[in-house]
Each structure stands twice: as structure tokens, then as C-alpha cells.
Amino acid sequence: MREKVIRAILDSGENFISGEQLSKELGISRTAIWKHINALREEGYNIESVNKKGYRLAEKPDDILSSENISYNLPTEFIGKKIVHFDTIGSTNDYAKEIGNKVRGGTLIISEQQTKGKGRLGRSWKSKSGDGIWMSLIIKPKIDPYKAPFLTLVAGASIVEALSNLGVDVLIKWPNDIILNNKKICGILTELSAEMERVNYIVIGIGINIKTLDFPNEIKEKATSLYKEGYKISRADIVRQFCIEFEKLYKGYILDDDKENTLDICRKHSAVIGKQVYIVKNNKKELVKCIDINENGNLIIKENNGDIKEIMSGEVSIRGIKGYV
Numbered sequence: 001m002r003e004k005v006i007r008a009i010l011d012s013g014e015n016f017i018s019g020e021q022l023s024k025e026l027g028i029s030r031t032a033i034w035k036h037i038n039a040l041r042e043e044g045y046n047i048e049s050v051n052k053k054g055y056r057l058a059e060k061p062d063d064i065l066s067s068e069n070i071s072y073n074l075p076t077e078f079i080g081k082k083i084v085h086f087d088t089i090g091s092t093n094d095y096a097k098e099i100g101n102k103v104r105g106g107t108l109i110i111s112e113q114q115t116k117g118k119g120r121l122g123r124s125w126k127s128k129s130g131d132g133i134w135m136s137l138i139i140k141p142k143i144d145p146y147k148a149p150f151l152t153l154v155a156g157a158s159i160v161e162a163l164s165n166l167g168v169d170v171l172i173k174w175p176n177d178i179i180l181n182n183k184k185i186c187g188i189l190t191e192l193s194a195e196m197e198r199v200n201y202i203v204i205g206i207g208i209n210i211k212t213l214d215f216p217n218e219i220k221e222k223a224t225s226l227y228k229e230g231y232k233i234s235r236a237d238i239v240r241q242f243c244i245e246f247e248k249l250y251k252g253y254i255l256d257d258d259k260e261n262t263l264d265i266c267r268k269h270s271a272v273i274g275k276q277v278y279i280v281k282n283n284k285k286e287l288v289k290c291i292d293i294n295e296n297g298n299l300i301i302k303e304n305n306g307d308i309k310e311i312m313s314g315e316v317s318i319r320g321i322k323g324y325v
Contacts, residue, residue: 001028005036006045006068009055018054062234065110065133070239078106079137079250080243086111088129092136093191093205100193100201105140106247110239117207132225133208133235137246140201141254145194148202149313150259150297152176152190154249155204157265159186161249162241166233168226171271173325174290174299175313178208179271182325183224185209206242210235222324259295266293271325272318280317287321 004026008017019030026033037055041047043066048058061069067083074080082104089095089111096109113129139151156172163170163178170186171179178186189205209225210233226233249265252258267273272290279286279301288301291308299311 001026001032002036002039003068005033006040006066007072009047009057010068010072012056014056016050016053016056021054060234062236063130065112065235065239069236070108070110070243074240074243076106076243076247078104079247080106080108080239082107084109088113088115090114090116091205092117092134093189093203096136096138096203096205097191097193100138100203103138105138105201107138108135108239108243109138110135114207128212131212132210133206133238135239136203136205138201138203139250141199141250143199143254144197145192145199148192148194148199149175149190150253150262151202151204151250152188152313153266153293153297154253154262155188155190155206155246157262157269158242158246158249159188159206159208160265160269161245162238165241165245166237168231168233171269171325172266173271173318174266174293175297179325180224180226180229182271182320182323183222184324185224185226185229208238210238259297263293263295263297266297272299275325276321277325278319278321279311280319285319 005022008022008025019033022033023030037047037049044064045061046058047055049055066085070083071080084107091114092109092111094116111134114134117134152175156176156178159178160170160172168180173179173184176188177184186206186208191203191205193200209223211227212225213228215223249262252261270293273292274290276287276289279288286303288303290299291302292300294300294310297313301309301311303309
């Protein structure tokens, strides 16, 4: 019922909607309406109330990641249509894996805080309350399991497009980091549940630093946030734009086997193609030149001896010569 109350207020825009009208439309008492309004205010909605006029939003709810706010007028078919929101959780990826078999594809798990957030290769991910976007998307594509890793590139390309739509130009450090001003702003962790020839579900975890201004010493030279780089952008708008862009690229890949749109974005916005980088594997570093990303989403490199090799995601880490990239 609370979702219906906020949707009615969102629909009214700058106009007031009376408690009596809400009561009639929703079939509940005005006292119940008042209780829902107070609960919504506690969630962060700035709802103005004026005697004999009713209720309206005093400002756009840009920073509220509730299901009602993000899914309102979201023009997707299934991505983000079901959102589970938490104030705090251990890990959105872990929770997504718990419910992966029980929910429909496109379900999005979002939390204001993670206490056990994690990144690629088991690294921890700092997820302070309200500072970023910590979310996991559950998808259920009818593809062979070996095709699943390409969806990390789909997610990365979707984030690039989403932020570009909002005025932020970022790069991708293959395969799963989003870079702004040569520092990491976002990480992607893709996890798969599958049988020999069938995908049960895929969880794509995404962490985006939005408001963080001070980073721990061990990562302050390689991590940044939108606010730190001067971009004050709505968290809700970022999530909506991601859902829109992901659905377009995802449907192209799954339904039409179209990889080119995703690859074009990943190549155009690559932070490593054409550069010399260190390939790190088992604590050993090798200086190579990145040449391209092939049709399978793997990185093509040239070794010092001239050999051309294909590197699969998950095999190695990449480090720049002078810094993170």
C-alpha cells in the first residue's frame, strides 16, 4: 500500500493531492494515509503537506533507491521491474544467490550498505551507507554457460552508457573496472550458477562510488568517486539509466547474438587498448601491449617477443606502468 501512496504522489507532480482523494483512490482511511506519509518521510521522501490542499513532493527524490522510486516510469520490460531494497546487508551478491532460483530474471537487489561486500578474486569492497550504489542484478538467460562471461562486458558497457547519458565520460579497464580520471570508480563481479549445459541464473554485482571523498591509504591512489571528481549526480537516475542500457545490450546479445554493440562500446572506451600494461598472474608480472578485445570479449595482447596471445577474464589482473591504469 505504501508503494501505491508514493506512486500517487509522484503522479501528481507539482500539484497537491488531498488525503481525501488518496483515501478514496486507495480504499484506506485518511489515518492510514497519514501513517504511510510519515513512513515515507522516514525513508527520505521530502513530502510537503498543506492544510486543505494535501500532499506533494517538495523536491525530486534523487537519492532514494527504493523500489517505488527507481521503478517509477522505468521504461524497461523486465530489468529493474522487481527491486529488493535493504538498509544494510552482508553482500547483495550473496543474497542474490540465495534467492536466484526463486525470483524472475531482471530482479535487482540494492542495499544502502554492505558489511561483507566483495570484488573480483575475493577482494573486499568498501560499501559505506549512503555513499554509493551497491547492487546485484539477477538474470536468467537461455545460453550455454561458456557464454556467460561476456555478460560482464555487457554490464560494463551499460554503465559507461548510463553515465555518459548523465554527462560523465568514463573508461573500462578490462574486464570489469570502470575508470574516471585514471582511478577506479566502479567494479563488477559476475557469478554463475549452472549445470553442464544450462544456466540456472547469473548474478552481476556492481559497486559504484558516488559520494566518498576520503579513501583508506591503501586505495586512495587508485580509487575515486563521482562527487570527488566534481559530478553531483542522482543515484536513482544512475540506476534507472543502467537498467535501460543493460536491457538493450542484453536483449541484443541473448536474442540476436549481437555482440558488436557491446564490443564497440568496450573498445571505444577502453582504458588499456593501445597501451603497455603489466599482466599479473600468480604474483608474476609481465609487460605486454594490449591490442584489442576479440569477439568473445577476451583481451588480445602482444608479448615482448612478438607473440600474440588471448587472455580470458578471470585469469589475470592488469596494472598500468605508472599507476592503476
